[in-house]
Amino acid sequence: MLKVVPPQPPTFQPNLDAFEEMLTENVTCILINTPNNPTGVVYSAETLTRLAEILTAKSKEYGHNIFLVSDEPYRDIVFDGKTVPYPAAFYPHTLTCLSFSKTLSLPGERLGYVAVNPACEGADILVDILAQISRFTGHNCPPSIIQKAVSRCLDATSDLSVYETNRNLLYDKLTELGFEVERPGGTFYIFPKALEEDANAFCMKAREFDLLLVPSDTFGVKGYVRFAYCIDTEKVKRSLPALEKLAAAYRK
Numbered sequence: 539m540l541k542v543v544p545p546q547p548p549t550f551q552p553n554l555d556a557f558e559e560m561l562t563e564n565v566t567c568i569l570i571n572t573p574n575n576p577t578g579v580v581y582s583a584e585t586l587t588r589l590a591e592i593l594t595a596k597s598k599e600y601g602h603n604i605f606l607v608s609d610e611p612y613r614d615i616v617f618d619g620k621t622v623p624y625p626a627a628f629y630p631h632t633l634t635c636l637s638f639s640k641t642l643s644l645p646g647e648r649l650g651y652v653a654v655n656p657a658c659e660g661a662d663i664l665v666d667i668l669a670q671i672s673r674f675t676g677h678n679c680p681p682s683i684i685q686k687a688v689s690r691c692l693d694a695t696s697d698l699s700v701y702e703t704n705r706n707l708l709y710d711k712l713t714e715l716g717f718e719v720e721r722p723g724g725t726f727y728i729f730p731k732a733l734e735e736d737a738n739a740f741c742m743k744a745r746e747f748d749l750l751l752v753p754s755d756t757f758g759v760k761g762y763v764r765f766a767y768c769i770d771t772e773k774v775k776r777s778l779p780a781l782e783k784l785a786a787a788y789r790k
Contacts, residue, residue: 707775
């Protein structure tokens with residue numbers, strides 16, 4: 539059964555106190571996502587250090603290792619000259635998932651890999667099992683031409699300067715207008731607090747100004763909205779006056 543650790547606004551670093559309380563002897567695996575969708579937050583080295591300490595202690599207490607699955611499709615989309623702390627470097631029993639659809643701007647191309655930390659329990663068996671799972675679920679059959687193309691781009695990314703420019707434009711405008719928002723460290727999402735408690739109602743109001751936002755309810759937290767800025771910078775600039783009108787509508 540899947541259990542979701544409650545989020546921790548406004549910084550949206552994982553709520554590790556709640557996480558530790560939820561860990562029982564029946565837990566065999568946990569899943570994290572950093573840089574994070576929908577918040578754009580990058581989990582800090584301090585967060586990952588404590589996460590590893592909790593998992594190590596609980597694994598010892600329960601007599602079995604708890605695996606960490608680290609979902610990292612956005613790990614190369616990071617800003618301000620920073621790097622993303624690598625979860626597998628903090629905890630040995632880690633499986634790292636990466637998708638080139640984000641790092642190379644190949645939407646729809648489900649092409650990536652799962653990397654198993656060599657120090658992970660049963661690493662050799664896990665590699666074989668994961669290959670078979672992928673085969674049986676039909677996710678390992680992208681056209682050979684795209685596989686060959688991506689193999690030549692392993693050290694490349696899409697133009698991250700566009701994302702960073704877009705991030706800065708939206709963050710500066712949102713903070714200027716009084717929104718409560720954490721500055722994204724990566725991805726191409728920003729996650730401000732809505733100007734009313736009902737995020738769905740706020741998104742419907744935004745539509746009146748031609749702004750299409752995603753309410754936070756489906757992400758496990760209420761009262762926030764997700765902006766995606768993987769678009770031309772000119773479109774982001776055109777959205778700013780609409781944001782001003784939306785904020786003004788709540789000041790009346």
